[in-house]
Every structure is written in structure tokens, then in C-alpha cells.
Amino acid sequence: MAARMDEMRILSPTAILGYGFPAESLGRGMDRRPDVIAVDAGSTDAGPYFLGIQPGSVEQNKLVDFIRTVTTDLRPLLKAAVSSGIPLIIGSAGGAGGNLHLTGISTLVKLIAQQEGLKFRLAMIKAEINPDLVKEKLRQGKVTPLGPVPAIAEGAIDRSVRIVAQMGVEPFMRALEQGAQIIVAGRASDPSMFAALPILNGFNKGLALHMGKILECGAIAADPGSGGDVLFGTVRRDHFLVEPMNPERRCTIKSVAAHSLYEAADPWYLHEPGGMVDLRGVSFMQETDRCVRVSGSLFAADPVYRIKLEAAELVGFRTICIAGIRDPAAIEHLTEMLKAARKGTTRQFSELSPDQWSLHFRIYGKNGVMGPLEPESSPSHDVGLVIEAIASTQEQASSICLFVHAFILHYGFPGRRSTAGNLAFPFSPQDIPMGPVYRFNIYHLMEIDDPLSPFPIEIEEVGNG
């Protein structure tokens, strides 16, 4: 490496590993001779399901299937990185970034390497946090909620299937220093995998992280936006540039500035492990027709280094039933029917304590999308009902769901003409077992002394032997 570089170039192929990208866009990006390819592979967006999966459970197969779907993205990226001699960094492996997810992606990386005859140094960075450490930090008052999150108690820690934490840039920097070419990491802050190499080479932390925040969603920050296309970032000493690699897209001041708001509670500050990027002084300039220049992003370190914890706990098992209602009188009496069904269920399953089961209805065509926030009150002529039963066992949930659908099907409301049945089922069987249900139960910040110690790095030589 040169003594002092003027710029570093980062290629972001896609918003989430598995979303895909055109081969031509990757080719154009590789022609620009990037210094690193980085890609985010996870998020809390899709809910807590993959975070909650127990090792050795039936659901683990679903995770394996899910991980296999990223092969089509992973293969060309591995080949491109190895043939160009640059690092490939994959963060938040397997959607949730636990050890199970990390192993899944690492195994796939090694399988592809074997098939393609690739040789490289692989770093695997774990992000699962020992529950005892969280308990100790909680007792020291070093664990604080992030927003309107339920209060954490030691019980919540014990109930968590696993606890992951978002790593910052430091573990990636250490793996790069150790000569790793392919880095697969557990849960990581989205910008960190893009910012690590520039920061290691002395580039401004505020600029590198802000660029990472824009790059992590692929070409979503372009116009027209796409989660499945390549965005190219170039960081220099006092600014950075972003440009899509597909000539049909452009980055505009508006598309890039707009992205600063995306999925962020507050657009002015980008909170990252160990500090925040202050965007109050940021300026966006149209560099070329398709490229935007950003400057003024400032990093301010926190007095203590804090990492974000995420955990999920098992709520129970879910069975659902989907049905339609067309009879106007049945739609008119629907609220009453559902109330009666709930009452009937309580009576029928009186041996279960109320905390062992719950029943939920989604009424599409009425308030199925917004629930209690729905301002419109008149239902559609064609209503969809999703019956959802959650109980301590799958069998129990299915019994409840069957009871409820049968109850509503044959419920006799006043003035009923359609006495043969109130529901139209699109499927056989009517009741669909959905497996375990999880909820996010920890979403907290935890103070740590060393940004590296919770995230152990394992190095392996792949393709030697």
C-alpha cells in the first residue's frame, strides 16, 4: 500500500446478500478497481424469527434453506474478490448474525471455494454475547433501553434464545490487519463493513461511516432506486462520492439526501458503535450527472463505547386459518361473531391458563393493515379474515384454531340467511401450523471496555490442502 492514499473505493453489490445484482453492474464496478467489496447480509426488518431459531431444532432446516438462497450472489462476489486480490466483507451473516447463522454462511463460502478452486484467508467474527456478561453489565447499570423498549430484567436475559450485538468497525479492522481476504461476520452495524478499510487507512471516520450508511442499501440511494443493483463509493480526504454502476440509474442530491432518512428514527445523527455521525453540517453536491459528492459528516466519539444488543424470546407456537367473507350480513355481524368466538374459546379451553394461549384476528378489507390505527370505519364488500392462535404447543394452537374457525363458520347471527356457512376457505387443510413465534425482548445499549473483546475472530486458510 502507498504511504498515503488519496482515495479508497468501495463496491456495494446489493442491499442485502440474496437480493441479487446484474452481472454487468458488478463487471462495471470491478473495472473501477475497488479496494474492497462489502455487503450486508442481515437486518431486524423481517422480524425475530431467524434470530430466535434454536440450534438442533426443526426450524434450523429453514435457516439452512434461507442461507442457500444467497449462493447465487455469493459465488460471483467470491470469484471477483479472489481474482482481483481484494477483500470481501460480509456482515450480519444469515439474517440475524448469531453463531448458527455465521456457521451457515461460512460453510457456504468454503463450499463455493472448493467448487471454484479458490484459495484465501478466511476470518469469521462472532457476535453472540454471553448472557452472564449482559447480567453483570445490567447489575452495574451499564445496559440501557434503546427507545420505547420493555424494561430488561435478568428473566428476559434467561428467556432469550440468543443475544447478539452489533459490532463496530474495530473487529473488521483487526481481521483485515491479520491479512484476512474474506471476512464473514455475525451481527454488525450496517455501515461498519464498508467503513472499516477506509478507517484502517486513516480516512475520516465520519465520512467513511456516512458513506457506509448510504452504500449498505445498494442502489436504493439512486434514482430509480433498487435494492438489487451495485452502488460504488469513493472516499477521499475531505469528501466522498457515490455513483450507481448501472447506466440506467443516477445518484442525485435528492436521492442521496433522501436516503439519510431511510429507516432512521432521527435524520440528523447516525448512531454507531462508539459514537455518532453528526450530519448537521453535511452538504451534497452534484459531481457529475450520475454521481453525488458528500462532505461535512462529522464523527463524535462517545465517552463510553456502547454496543447495541438484540435478542428474541419464544412466545409460543402459531397456527393460522385464512378465510373470506362475502355475505353482507355476515360482514355486518363480524365484530359480534369474533367476540362470541373469543368467549367460546375461553370456555372451551378453560383448562388452559390465560397466559398459555392467545387469539388474534386480522380483518382485511376493514383494518387488517393498520389495526387500531385505522381511521376508516366502513368495511369492504369482500373481507379476508386471518385467524391466528398462539399456544404453548403446536397441537394446542391447532386445536384452538380449528375450534375458532368452526365456531365462526357455523355461528348463527340474527337475520342470517346463509345458514350453511359464514366463511369461504381458499385452502385445504384450513388450519396451517406455522411453528414457533418469537418476539424481540432485548433492544438495548450495553457499555463495554474494549470494542474487540465481545467479537472473537477465528482465522482459517481455505483451499490449502
Next chain:
Amino acid sequence: MGNRTVTMADLATVIRSKNAGPFLITLDVFFNDEGTFQKIRDAGVITPALIAKTYQIAEMDIHELTFFEPAAALKITLKRWVSSAAPGDTDVFGAQQHVPLMNMSFQLDD
């Protein structure tokens, strides 16, 4: 100068909602042009009280309400009534909670 009633849909090219983490939903409004943005920001018509009324929620459940000059945008962040994918949730990604904001109407000086 007269008053007229406008809806957010009249004033903005993009109105969207999305999770900001599993416990918050964030709403973004990108106004038609810089002039519209400045007019709405300076008119002081977008208040926590109006948002609370629009979503039938308490003002204390509004986590953030800020104008963002670099994108001529408005951001409003609300507490989720149930966390993402927890029992009873209707919108795991939070991507379809923007319509009340789109239809929200208020008085504006001409």
C-alpha cells in the same frame, strides 16, 4: 390572503413508512419542491397534536418530529403499538402505515 385546506398528498412526491428498529415506525415526507418545504416548515402547521389526532395516538408516543433541510423532507417517528412481528402485529416491515399522513389535511395561507 385567504386560507385553503390542503392534504399532504397535494404537497409531497414521496410519503412513506418503515420500521426504524423493531420498536419504532418512521414516516418520511419529501415535499414537491424547496418552496413548499419551506412554507410548510415555517407555517408551523405540522404539530405533534395534529399527528396524534391523525393516528389516534397519544402525543407522548411521537418519538421525533423534525424537518430535514438537506432533503426538503419531514420526518415523524412513532412508537409502534406492538413491536415488529410480536403477536398482534399487522405490518412486520412497517411499510404500509403512511396513508393517514397522506390524507392528513390542514389549513394553509395562500
